[in-house]
Every structure is written in structure tokens, then in C-alpha cells.
Amino acid sequence: MIAMIEKENKSTALEAALEGFPGEIRWQEAIAPYTSLKVGGPAEVMVFPASVEEVVFLMQRISEHALPYFLLGNGSNLIVKSRGFKGIVLHLKHLNRIELIGIDDIFVEGGASFPKLAAFAMEHHLSGLEFAVGIPGSVGGAIAMNAGIPGQETGAWLVNISLVDESGDLREINPKTIAFSYRKTTLPKGVIVSAAFRLTPRPSDEVELSLKSLMKKRRESQPLQFANCGSVFKNPAEGFAGEWIEKAGLKGLRIGDAEISEKHGNFIINHGSATAEEVLALIKKMQETVKDRFGFVLELEVKMIGSD
Numbered sequence: 001m002i003a004m005i006e007k008e009n010k011s012t013a014l015e016a017a018l019e020g021f022p023g024e025i026r027w028q029e030a031i032a033p034y035t036s037l038k039v040g041g042p043a044e045v046m047v048f049p050a051s052v053e054e055v056v057f058l059m060q061r062i063s064e065h066a067l068p069y070f071l072l073g074n075g076s077n078l079i080v081k082s083r084g085f086k087g088i089v090l091h092l093k094h095l096n097r098i099e100l101i102g103i104d105d106i107f108v109e110g111g112a113s114f115p116k117l118a119a120f121a122m123e124h125h126l127s128g129l130e131f132a133v134g135i136p137g138s139v140g141g142a143i144a145m146n147a148g149i150p151g152q153e154t155g156a157w158l159v160n161i162s163l164v165d166e167s168g169d170l171r172e173i174n175p176k177t178i179a180f181s182y183r184k185t186t187l188p189k190g191v192i193v194s195a196a197f198r199l200t201p202r203p204s205d206e207v208e209l210s211l212k213s214l215m216k217k218r219r220e221s222q223p224l225q226f227a228n229c230g231s232v233f234k235n236p237a238e239g240f241a242g243e244w245i246e247k248a249g250l251k252g253l254r255i256g257d258a259e260i261s262e263k264h265g266n267f268i269i270n271h272g273s274a275t276a277e278e279v280l281a282l283i284k285k286m287q288e289t290v291k292d293r294f295g296f297v298l299e300l301e302v303k304m305i306g307s308d
């Protein structure tokens, strides 16, 4: 019976595309546990490449079979809709190496944790990525989103990016040829498999003080004890999205188990069993109310995948 259900859940096209893939394959894998908000349905199939060659293999197959795919990082800026994602989700948990490659340079794989990279830099007396300590993404996700805090961004510290593009070609990209702007880059579509950062020497204890002070600020202003997906909206041209949401009187609004945080208006928290529908209903309410009250539309920062 279980074998039959498994078989029914596998699409022949996906099976054909994945034939010969030596890595781990999981059919109908729940995506919610891989995300920080913890809502939404499964991936039709999730695959875990263990090397750049395996990423190349997968991207070539995806291209040949014209299949939908999604590159899942640490799921910290992601809402998965209820019926999940039809297609292949790639997860880079095995590509997590961090290495010092010169006095000031760090090589890091795309699936490595961004906060761990901040800690590694501190241990090696290097400064620049202190802001990464409270950004719970992967390095690939941080580069793709050009993650940052006001005045500091991931793109500024990069000296190389290795990316497997949608044809399955491995490309070495000079970041100077890429425009990095607010939560956006002009990188080609594909999988960031690794990158190199060039940082600035600074005594570890000074770097550590900055890390601690940045984390203290976050704990004071963000609802970190609850599941959340970071900032839901980008900041508009004027002011901060969270402040406009607060002015609109929406803080604390709750639908089911999803709530607009009392602590930070741009955060939606999951009290435990929130659904994607509840989160989406809050997002709609936030956009409509801000539009009605202040005349502009809040633009999503968070990514959404799947179908309702």
C-alpha cells in the first residue's frame, strides 16, 4: 500500500529527469520544516546534491526536461503555499564548507550558514560581515537577496561568485559585473554554489563586540522567539514598512495562528499551527490597509512558492 501511494506521488517526468542522480532524493517532502515560518505544503520532490558536479547534473536534467525547480536556501525569507511546490526543490545542505583562502579572503559554499560565516570571519580577525550574524539565511540566499541592514549589504564584500546557470554551465562571475541593489541583484538565474569574500583585518574581540551589539538590537526589536520569515515587505521610498504598518493600527492583528507581531510591524509570526492561507490573508490586509490609508502599495520582500 505504501509503495503504491509512493508510486502515485511520483511523476514519470521527474523520475526520468532524476534517473542516475547519485544523491539523496525525497518524494513528497514537507518544505515547512526547512523554512523559518513553518507553513505550507510539500515539494513534489526534494534533492540534496553533495557536490558542484551533482548540481551541474541536476541543472542539465532540469533544462533538458524543461521542469520547474526552486533553489531552497535556509528558507528564512520564504512563504510556501498550502499545496506545495510541483517540481524539483534543490537543497544545498551538503555544500557548507567555509575556508580561509588568503590573508583576508574566505571561500564559502552556497549552502553554508550566513551567521556561521560571520562567526568564522570573527575567529579569523576579519571584519565586514558582522551584519550577517542575525540574518539566518544561507550564503547563497544572502547573495541572491543581497541581504543586509541599512548601510551594509552582502554584495559589497564579494570578490567571486560560482554559479551553475539554468543550462547547467558552471560560471565564475566577477561581482563587479553585477548590480547589487536593495534586496536585488542582476545575477543570472541558477544556483550559487560558492563565493569568495574579501574582508578587512580587525581584532577578534572588537568584531565580537559588534556582533553582540547587533544581536542585542535584534532581540530588542524583533520577535525572535516565534517562527517568522523576517521582513515581509521591502521598505518603501520613505520610512520603514514596519512603521507604516504600525501607523495603520495593524500590529497585533491575528488570523488563526498567524499574527502581525506586536514587537515589529513588518514581521508575521506563527504561534504554532498557522497556515499559509492565514499568513496570506494578513499580507493582503496589510497591503490593502496601507494603500487605503497612505496611498502606496507595500512591495513584498519575502519570496513565495507553490500553489494554494
Ligand SMILES: Cc1cc2nc3c(=O)[nH]c(=O)nc-3n(C[C@H](O)[C@H](O)[C@H](O)COP(=O)(O)OP(=O)(O)OC[C@H]3O[C@@H](n4cnc5c(N)ncnc54)[C@H](O)[C@@H]3O)c2cc1C
Residues within 6 Å of the ligand: 036, 070, 071, 072, 073, 074, 075, 076, 077, 078, 092, 110, 111, 134, 135, 136, 137, 138, 139, 140, 141, 142, 143, 144, 145, 146, 147, 148, 149, 190, 191, 192, 193, 222, 224, 228, 229, 230, 231, 303
Ligand atoms: C529573524 C529574521 C531576521 C532577518 N533579518 C534580515 C535582515 O536583517 N536583512 C536581510 O536582508 N534579510 C533578513 N532576513 C531574511 C533572510 O534571512 C535573508 O533574505 C536571507 O538572505 C535569505 O536566505 P535563505 O538562504 O534563507 O534563502 P531562502 O529564504 O531559502 O530563499 C530566498 C531566495 O534566495 C534564493 N536562493 C537561496 N539560496 C540560493 C542559492 N544558493 N543560489 C541561488 N538562489 C538562492 C531562493 O531561490 C529564493 O529566491 C531575516 C529573516 C529572519 C527569519
